[in-house]
């Protein structure tokens with residue numbers, strides 16, 4: 075049995091992960107000067123790195139701008155069109171591709187499992203772990219495993235899931251959640267990390283030296299890779315034609331988890347599949363440049379089946395058993411409506427959050443969802459329903475930066491507006507409602523708008539109303555529900571615009 | 582004990598596919614035309630004439646160094662000496678190599694004087710499970726031969742297999758890769774299309790660019806996160822030769 079190399083990990087309670095607290099969370103986050111500084115500098119860093127390849131996100135490309143800027147923009151546009159076309163094509167054949175993938179994987183000895191819900195996915199993990207008598211799993215970075223709360227659900231059965239991505243490991247030690255999909259510990263300072271390590275890892279003293287901190291993480295986690303029976307990973311792309319799993323990473327923990335343990339369990343969303351191996355190339359070029367401004371990551375790992383033992387020369391390493399869990403969890407709802415389907419084009423690069431003025435100010439934890447930022451606001455309503463997530467699509471100034479940088483051309487601002495509409499209105503006839511459709515419907519608000527519509531459609535009524543409002547403007551309360559929390563009260567002018575124009579002889 | 586419930590998974594499969602089929606467009610979109618990608622700088626060397634490997638050596642080296650890989654130049658005759666020098670400089674005592682390493686013979690001959698005197702050559706001859714602790718805790722260098730090099734990004738393409746297990750380029754803190762210059766391609770797309778197998782994909786195909794790294798602590802770049810801390814590429818200029826070094 076495995077010997078524990080760190081103190082047991084106590085999973086943090088999940089209670090604070092709730093998008094219903096979004097508005098309250100934003101207040102706390104905005105008041106936290108340290109947090110804002112961390113995010114501001116991290117976002118500036120990531121924006122600059124991306125801009126080195128693709129130019130800045132601001133505005134259209136200047137026809138007379140410097141040649142490098144123009145080239146960068148052209149490169150981006152060419153790549154983006156290809157990436158968008160590949161993702162749209164893949165989605166247009168999604169059920170066929172999934173069946174093809176399933177057949178190709180099965181033919182290569184991969185055990186393919188399907189799960190509609192997080193509970194079903196967790197049951198699969200548990201069954202595989204129990205089959206192997208495993209008490210622990212070592213995990214590479216996987217946002218889908220966060221989505222199903224894998225660590226917590228396994229902990230309930232006495233199975234420890236240890237995060238091995240450095241950022242995820244830090245966040246797990248702190249009992250927190252990732253605040254960014256690419257850089258999970260982006261909200262933590264090195265002082266905080268130094269304290270965490272000194273406190274949780276036996277034989278470690280406080281140091282702010284980043285190389286030393288990484289060396290400590292490396293030392294601890296190597297033992298885990300060596301001894302774990304089960305390795306867990308996410309997947310960046312699935313290739314239907316060849317039955318391949320493609321993983322993109324810099325650290326090597328993904329390779330460790332998918333190579334060293336006897337059993338590898340990969341989990342991913344059903345939307346990740348593309349048809350051909352060559353389709354991965356433009357998407358990979360877009361992903362790494364958009365995410366961290368790298369032309370390539372340290373590793374691109376294409377896995378096609380478990381260790382092959384047949385034949386003259388058997389392979390000597392690699393997992394003996396490979397499982398792939400395909401999770402739906404609301405994705406088929408996004409798929410159902412052509413309007414929402416582009417949500418599934420996402421390749422999880424994080425560029426939209428890196429360029430989002432709202433995300434930069436409140437950070438990733440305030441959202442209370444697995445995926446924060448603009449992508450989180452458009453995908454979470456499908457994963458969790460619109461009821462708990464109804465505030466997320468409103469957390470946008472619709473400045474358009476997210477749509478501008480998205481490498482696969484997802485019209486994020488439009489999707490935000492459609493979700494706002496769906497949160498307030500019943501589904502159109504002939505369309506099935508989204509989970510939680512119209513949950514933000516407010517009768518008072520609707521009545522107010524209806525009255526307003528009536529007033530504005532009759533000149534006499536309108537004139538009388540405006541005149542009355544002007545005369546009674548002194549009655550306006552200084553406190554107006556949510557409005558006055560951050561703004562000066564709304565007060566009708568003593569004279570309407572029309573009356574003033576008339577007075578000036580301009581009508 | 583919970584058993585893997587195949588019926589639940591099959592039911593989920595049916596339900597998911599039914600939901601998707603009910604919504605999928607009747608006609609899928611036309612297959613995307615990747616010509617613009619292959620004609621862009623990202624696809625350099627896929628179409629038209631392949632840039633001469635001799636012209637790719639310098640850009641490859643510059644790009645690989647950019648990822649913090651070390652690049653050493655060697656001839657088809659003296660590459661074993663180059664490997665030996667790398668080991669000596671770092672005081673390595675345990676070198677692991679795949680049984681299928683093409684230059685194993687020449688390398689063993691070169692290292693002969695040190696073998697048994699502070700240096701041990703470990704052929705990767707039995708399943709990982711048999712010597713996992715040793716591989717993790719004792720081996721300080723792994724040697725592989727690259728299937729291709731990508732000049733634009735300074736990357737190596739590795740095709741691990743029975744003769745060259747995948748952990749060789751992953752677990753030891755030092756990874757030495759021998760790259761014959763004639764295997765240089767301009768872009769990843771070019772290397773990819775040259776290597777793409779006709780029949781089945783190998784179980785593992787890797788693109789490696791520099792040593793393992795992370796910027797997870799306050800965006801400070803640190804090397805040697807989980808994989809090798811160092812990557813040394815021995816670039817063998819075999820362009821005048823008739824046969825490849827790592828054939």
Ligand code: SF4
Nearest residue numbers: 420421423424426480
């Ligand atoms: S929505 Fe676009 S920008 Fe945002 S993570 Fe997905 S692919 Fe990247």
